[in-house]
Amino acid sequence: MKNISILGATGSIGRNTLDLIQRERDKLKVVGLTGANNIRLLAESAIKFNADIVATSNDNKFHDLKEMLSGYQVEVCAGINGVLEVASRQVDWVMSSIVGSAGLLPGLKALEAGANLALANKESMVAAGPIMKRVAEAQGVKLIPVDSEHSAISQVIRGEERDSLSKIIITASGGAFRNLTISELIDVTPEQASKHPNWDMGQRITIDSASLFNKALEIIEAKEFFGLKASEIEVLIHPQSLVHAIACFCDSGMKAHIGPSDMRHAIAYALYEEKRFNLPLEEVDLSKVGTLDFEKPDLLKYPALKLGFDVLEQGGLAGAAFNAAKEEALDNFLDHKLSFLGMADVVRATMDELSSKNQLSSEVELEAVIDIDRQARLIAKIFVDKF
Numbered sequence: 001m002k003n004i005s006i007l008g009a010t011g012s013i014g015r016n017t018l019d020l021i022q023r024e025r026d027k028l029k030v031v032g033l034t035g036a037n038n039i040r041l042l043a044e045s046a047i048k049f050n051a052d053i054v055a056t057s058n059d060n061k062f063h064d065l066k067e068m069l070s071g072y073q074v075e076v077c078a079g080i081n082g083v084l085e086v087a088s089r090q091v092d093w094v095m096s097s098i099v100g101s102a103g104l105l106p107g108l109k110a111l112e113a114g115a116n117l118a119l120a121n122k123e124s125m126v127a128a129g130p131i132m133k134r135v136a137e138a139q140g141v142k143l144i145p146v147d148s149e150h151s152a153i154s155q156v157i158r159g160e161e162r163d164s165l166s167k168i169i170i171t172a173s174g175g176a177f178r179n180l181t182i183s184e185l186i187d188v189t190p191e192q193a194s195k196h197p198n199w200d201m202g203q204r205i206t207i208d209s210a211s212l213f214n215k216a217l218e219i220i221e222a223k224e225f226f227g228l229k230a231s232e233i234e235v236l237i238h239p240q241s242l243v244h245a246i247a248c249f250c251d252s253g254m255k256a257h258i259g260p261s262d263m264r265h266a267i268a269y270a271l272y273e274e275k276r277f278n279l280p281l282e283e284v285d286l287s288k289v290g291t292l293d294f295e296k297p298d299l300l301k302y303p304a305l306k307l308g309f310d311v312l313e314q315g316g317l318a319g320a321a322f323n324a325a326k327e328e329a330l331d332n333f334l335d336h337k338l339s340f341l342g343m344a345d346v347v348r349a350t351m352d353e354l355s356s357k358n359q360l361s362s363e364v365e366l367e368a369v370i371d372i373d374r375q376a377r378l379i380a381k382i383f384v385d386k387f
């Protein structure tokens with residue numbers, strides 16, 4: 001029996017993970033589940049999967065959650081300590097699918113407790129990749145990519161020599177506004193940015209897909225997972241979202257990964273630790289697709305991507321600052337206090353400010369990551385009023 005916990009069980013990735021577990025209940029046991037505000041779904045999942053422990057990150061929801069689960073044999077806890085308690089339970093495999101930097105400490109806790117960690121929460125890799133890798137190595141456990149592009153990379157480089165790899169191409173759908181011009185982007189709303197053409201995901205990553213902030217995070221995530229330099233990563237817009245990554249080799253050969261736009265493909269690959277699982281997903285019918293398009297992204301239209309490459313080159317604490325500033329900018333866009341294009345302006349200004357004070361070059365240690373995250377949010381908040 002493989003024991004499993006899911007951090008962020010009520011979100012899009014969490015629900016897809018439970019959907020896979022449901023198909024193999026005789027082999028997979030759910031130990032812990034966490035969520036934030038959707039405690040009804042959290043309680044229903046705890047009951048359905050017979051979980052041992054659940055936590056809501058929202059302290060105010062503790063009593064309601066406890067009441068929903070009264071009469072069931074399940075431990076209930078709340079707040080960040082409750083989430084960390086779930087993460088520290090000894091299991092074989094943990095899905096890290098909390099959204100944002102809130103996923104960092106629980107993910108680390110799970111690694112420290114000796115679990116293999118499936119990482120959907122790209123923010124923790126962007127902010128603290130070296131720490132995540134250090135802890136995983138010290139514990140002798142695996143860090144497994146879940147992001148579709150990174151799962152695809154791990155599939156196409158498998159069995160290949162690192163030296164023979166010359167470049168990785170990561171694709172981006174272009175998100176909700178792929179067909180809009182820069183001037184048409186000025187007035188777009190959070191509601192419009194929340195509609196992804198190909199993927200069904202949480203709201204924040206959907207908006208990050210429209211701005212390409214998501215791709216900016218992903219190139220940094222790719223650097224951390226696969227030891228790539230900026231010059232070894234290329235991003236291409238691929239509207240069909242069927243080719244997720246392409247590995248280019250020194251003999252000019254290329255290997256592309258084609259898969260459905262359904263996260264259960266990548267989650268299953270992580271769940272079975274790089275073994276194929278018989279998944280009844282709809283196969284991609286290439287004869288129906290007909291054409292696969294690729295084009296270079298316009299960096300004027302997608303300034304977030306340019307910022308991402310700068311952060312990748314900078315290294316150190318730049319990833320943590322970038323992610324925090326981006327989260328602050330996104331919160332303000334969602335609150336209609338900042339325009340869609342203003343998000344990249346705020347993040348760039350924040351990064352420039354921190355760089356000019358030489359704040360980003362320190363070693364990536366946990367305290368420094370937490371401190372730069374706090375500073376970046378404060379500075380970004382000030383810039384929101386200026387843009």
Ligand code: NAD
Nearest residue numbers: 008009010011012013035036057098099102120121201202
């Ligand atoms: P989501 O918004 O649907 O779900 C987020 C989960 O995190 C929920 O369970 C929510 O309750 C929990 N959560 C939110 N705030 C929290 C907090 N402060 N503390 C603790 N828990 C909190 O998001 P999602 O789309 O499932 O994405 C989750 C992660 O996976 C993100 O890092 C995202 O970038 C990554 N990811 C998602 C997809 C996708 O298809 N959805 C694909 C690739 C990577």
Ligand code: MG
Nearest residue numbers: 147148149218
């Ligand atoms: Mg992705």
